[in-house]
Amino acid sequence: MDSPSHLRATAQAYDAVAVRYAELVRDALDGLPLDRAVLAAFAELVRTAGGGPVADMGCGPGWVTAHLRDLGLDAFGIDLSPAMIALAREAYPDLRFEVGSMLAPGLADGRLRGIVSWYSLIHLPPPEVPSYLAGFRRMLAPGGHLLLGFFESGGGPVAAFDHKVTTAHRWPIDGLAASAREAGFVEIGRMLREPCEGERFRRGRLLMRNGEHPG
Incomplete structure (x- = not known):
């Protein structure tokens, strides 16, 4: 079956x-201590x-996947773009990367201990986001953790904007939560x-847990 047009x-x-x-983002986390702190908190929760x-x-090109590995996680990456996956495999040959959709990565339900969606939900039509969140929950084990990174709308409604690659959306943090x-x-x-130098929009991060607790 063909992928949806978007x-x-x-x-x-x-x-x-x-x-x-890949050139632009490879070292992006070096200058973002708050982002590194959120990723570190996620990693500690998964390890604990x-x-x-x-x-x-x-x-994408695997930079966050590699950072998660460096934080002690058994991380692998999935992306729609074959070119991005090829670059990720070249840059990080010790990690696993697969071409695929976030909703159909070939994983059994309840297998994952964590999911990171770092600026990936932003390109979905907003009405489809709830189905992706429900899919993430199905893939997570009871008590598994989810980290969302996204452009925040400043408290206003979901808003499309001219992302440099393709259409994207800013979300109110309360609405996405x-x-x-x-x-x-x-x-x-x-x-x-708040935006750093060269950034246009405020950034949001949500750290969540699958509501099902281990038995």
Whole structure:
């Protein structure tokens, strides 16, 4: 079955800029201490819960996947863009990367201990986001953790904007948190940070737990 048109368009857009994009983001976390802190908190929660596989959904060229590995996680990446996955495999040959959709990565339900979606839900049509959050919950083991990174709308409604690669959306942090709760997640914490130099929008981070607790 063919992918929906917006998924094909997103993959093609990232294929077209893959090399340049990889160059821009490869060392991006070096200058973002708050982002590193959120990723470190996520990693500690996963490790404390016993560890296990963690999926970087929409991994692009693999920079966040590699950072999660360096934080002690059993991380692997999934992305729609074959060009991005090729670059990730070249840069990090010790890690696993697969071409695929965030909703259909070929994983059994309840297998993952963590999911990171770092600026990947932003390209979905907003009405589809709840189904992706529900899919993340199905893939997570009871008590597994989810970290969402996204552009925040400043408290206003969901808003499309001219992302440099392809159409994207800014989300109100309360609205995205509510969608995650409706999908069965429990909020652990959140962070808003103001734009750094060269950034246009405020950034949001939501740290959630699968509401099903281990038996």
